[in-house]
Amino acid sequence: MPETSDAVGSPILLSERLRLRPVTIDDTLAVQSYRGRDDVVRYLTHEPLSLDATRDRLRVGVEHWRRYPADWFNANFAAELLEDATDSSGGRVIGDLRAWNLELDASGPATESPDVFWIGYAFHPDMQGNGYAREAAARMVRWLFEERSARELRAISWAPNTASIALLEKLGFRIFLELPAEAEDHHKKLPAVHLRLMHSDWAAAQAAIRQSTEHTPSKH
Numbered sequence: 001m002p003e004t005s006d007a008v009g010s011p012i013l014l015s016e017r018l019r020l021r022p023v024t025i026d027d028t029l030a031v032q033s034y035r036g037r038d039d040v041v042r043y044l045t046h047e048p049l050s051l052d053a054t055r056d057r058l059r060v061g062v063e064h065w066r067r068y069p070a071d072w073f074n075a076n077f078a079a080e081l082l083e084d085a086t087d088s089s090g091g092r093v094i095g096d097l098r099a100w101n102l103e104l105d106a107s108g109p110a111t112e113s114p115d116v117f118w119i120g121y122a123f124h125p126d127m128q129g130n131g132y133a134r135e136a137a138a139r140m141v142r143w144l145f146e147e148r149s150a151r152e153l154r155a156i157s158w159a160p161n162t163a164s165i166a167l168l169e170k171l172g173f174r175i176f177l178e179l180p181a182e183a184e185d186h187h188k189k190l191p192a193v194h195l196r197l198m199h200s201d202w203a204a205a206q207a208a209i210r211q212s213t214e215h216t217p218s219k220h
């Protein structure tokens with residue numbers, strides 16, 4: 001899949017139906033339309049965001065992109081629908097994703113090594129059930145492994161968040177740690193699962209997919 005970059009060298013990732021690009025302050029309305037909803041934040045660490053809180057969150061994302069590229073980073077992508085895009089404007093923002101080995105407040109590393117990253121995402125409920133979140137996450141995972149030399153990717157889901165766990169498992173993530181609600185320091189007090197995907201397992205799965213595609217007889 002192609003990767004291009006904008007003027008400051010930030011990545012723009014294309015997939016079949018989506019364009020992932022660095023968040024901007026102009027995404028405030030779109031992002032608040034889902035991160036402001038109770039049903040979207042139920043399994044997130046933040047409460048429903050107001051417009052101001054969404055703007056502040058995006059401002060932090062933009063600030064991180066100013067420091068990119070770097071070995072330690074916190075990358076917040078907006079996911080746009082390609083079908084809506086024109087030459088002069090981007091497509092509708094239907095979700096956002098984050099990949100990070102640096103804490104959101106930039107206070108220090110979020111992982112023990114720069115080749116280990118956390119990932120997270122949220123999509124508008126009207127757009128869920130179409131495979132968009134999976135397509136976007138798969139593209140970001142590819143970027144981390146191929147462009148950012150990631151060795152291991154991790155994600156945390158609260159156990160009842162079956163949609164997120166299913167998405168991650170379809171990408172090849174596997175649960176490596178399950179924590180009871182009492183161990184959770186967040187006030188939501190839900191049991192949590194930690195999942196991970198190693199580069200070696202991802203690369204082997206990609207090779208198997210390539211091989212099966214090559215051996216599938218053409219229709220012509």
Ligand SMILES: CC(C)(COP(=O)(O)OP(=O)(O)OC[C@H]1O[C@@H](n2cnc3c(N)ncnc32)[C@H](O)[C@@H]1OP(=O)(O)O)[C@@H](O)C(=O)NCCC(=O)NCCS
Pocket residue numbers: 039040041043044120121122123124127128129130131132133134135156157158161163164166167
């Ligand atoms: C987690 C979240 C992103 C999952 O969204 P989603 O739309 O269910 O996820 P996917 O993109 O994987 O879509 C999968 C569904 O699309 C369907 N689908 C339709 N067309 C598809 C296509 N072309 N390709 C793949 N799947 C497709 C799948 O069958 C699947 O439906 P199913 O669950 O009924 O089997 C979403 O629930 C969300 O934003 N939640 C709130 C925020 C959150 O909890 N984030 C995670 C924190 S850990």
